[in-house]
Amino acid sequence: MQRPRLALVPGEPAGVGPELCVRALQRSWDADLVLFADGAALLAAARHLGLPMQRPAPDRVSAPGGSFVLHDVPAAVAVSPGVPAPANAASTVAALLAAADACLAGRCQGMVTGPVHKAAINDGGIAYTGTTGLLAAHAGRDVVMMLANPAMRVALATVHLPLRDVPEALTPGLLEDTLRILHAALGKDFAIGDPVVAVLGLNPHAGEDGHLGREEIDIIIPVLERLRGEGMHLEGPLPADTAFLPAKLARFDAVLAMYHDQGLPVLKHAGFEQAVNISLGLPYPRVAVDHGTALDLAGSGRADPSSLFAAIETCTRLAAARAPGASRHEPA
Template sequence: MSPLALTLGEPAGIGPEIVLMAWTLRKAALLPAFCAVGDPDLLRARAGLLGLDVPVVACKPEEAARLFGDALPVHPAGPTATAAPGRPDGTSAPAVLESLERGVDLVLEGRACGLVTAPLAKSVVYGAGFPFPGHTEYLAARCAPPGGAAPRPVMMIWSPELAVVPATIHVPLRAVPDLLTIELLVETGHIVHRDMRRRFGLAAPRLAFAGLNPHAGEGGTIGSEDEDVVRPAVERLMAEGVEARGPLPADTLFHPAARATYDAVIGMYHDQVLGPVKTLAFHDGVNTTLGLPFVRTSPDHGTAFDLAGTGRADPSSLVAALRLAARLAEGERAARHAEQAA
């Protein structure tokens, strides 16, 4: 299988150093081969600053698996990044965006089996004219066929303890009830069901839908959204062959006995489900994008400018993202092989 493509993220953040740290853990963590995409000199400089013994070798992705045991393979992309840890400069945005663009090219060309993205600083790339809210929307746009619509991406935060999907993401809480529709929840449920079967290898994924209101609305006495939107969406999904339950009270949905009854929770808003998963798995949670034609994961944290260059960054989430990406890429490869054989 081809290596994973790993973008470096914001040069002034912790992205470059957790990439270096992850490579040093390649044997202990049984990491799949990956090829960093970005500026090799940035990685050499950051390794020197942190005292990490990491040989960095510029190469093509096709050479990465052979080199990976002895050196960190890097596919050069973007300008030389001069930003110091914690201090983005004029090279930051071009370095981030060219690394990201080239990483997507590699997966679309079949030269990488999946994409893992280190964190970017939205304020930095917005200042350079980046027109997308974040990684996810950019990736979906890159997958749009000529003249066609982009696929709808769905954000899942996955960990061994809990997998969650927010139906609405970075929107004000007061906007959530108006954004929730039966169609949105049905489409989200189908995307989660399909990718959990295809890539996670679950024959019949069990989806639990959290209610929007306290006690899932108490039969409509505490808000009407759960009876008018969530319940009909769940019923439609069940009629269409998806194992789904809900609306369920969110306050009793995340204890161990409840978690044993489902494979993923679809929540109505961001903090409803991200709070529990980050409480349970702060260091090994993984952000994975469902609904794309290729595998994409990322660490479930930001650039951490305050930690950059200190050596105190924790690579655990990136290690988990690399391992999950390899697992999902193998699931995708097997699914495509089965389709071709049918």
């Protein structure tokens, strides 16, 4: 099979993204990397780290781990590590969209993204709630956020919402769409023939038969029963406080949490450094690091590249799974 080409986007140029990408370029991968970034910021990061990197040629740079293509997206103003500039918001978003266009056109077979500083983009005059939403709107697809590490996969029914808004957002339509996207991705991208998904309840003790809330009775259970009738293997709604016990977790291929902080603290405790953020439902694989811009570490050389390395490895596997002729429905 031909090596996949992955679009690699550092994200916020004043954060740790550029230096993490420079570290990635020192290694050999099972994919070719195409960077969508400000070339000057990459060179500056290499100098801060004391790592070798040639000055970018018009379209190609050599690195110890091999070669990579640079799609230069210049920042509007000079990048200062640790100090996001709202003036660079447009170029940060432009790099993400250029990488997405390359994936949609088939020039790249997957996309890996570094951390983005949402406040800096909004301060730059661009309404921005996150890269997942940006890419979903750009592709015209409904997308589900799933975080994964070697211990577990946790998808989210709702994402970045205030807790008081979650019950109203958790509609039967949203839950059904989320489960369909998750179920399809486990088969298509992870080659799991009959995935088992644990669905958490919204309320403590999964509502305790309506005594602690009716969302399980009125919303979650009817959706699960309908999809089970179509052959999906769904367990729940389960109390969130016991669903992650190792003996139970071993039976599940993924867990669907109802809101952000219901499932992600457990996953991150189980292995933060190896955790990645996967966007399910896009026409191409997209994997992001599971950490922020770490402005306090930018330029220091102390940022841990483990999550970016895991994201590249994960995206490479997902791209291979989607390649023509790839085997399907084998044990993951």
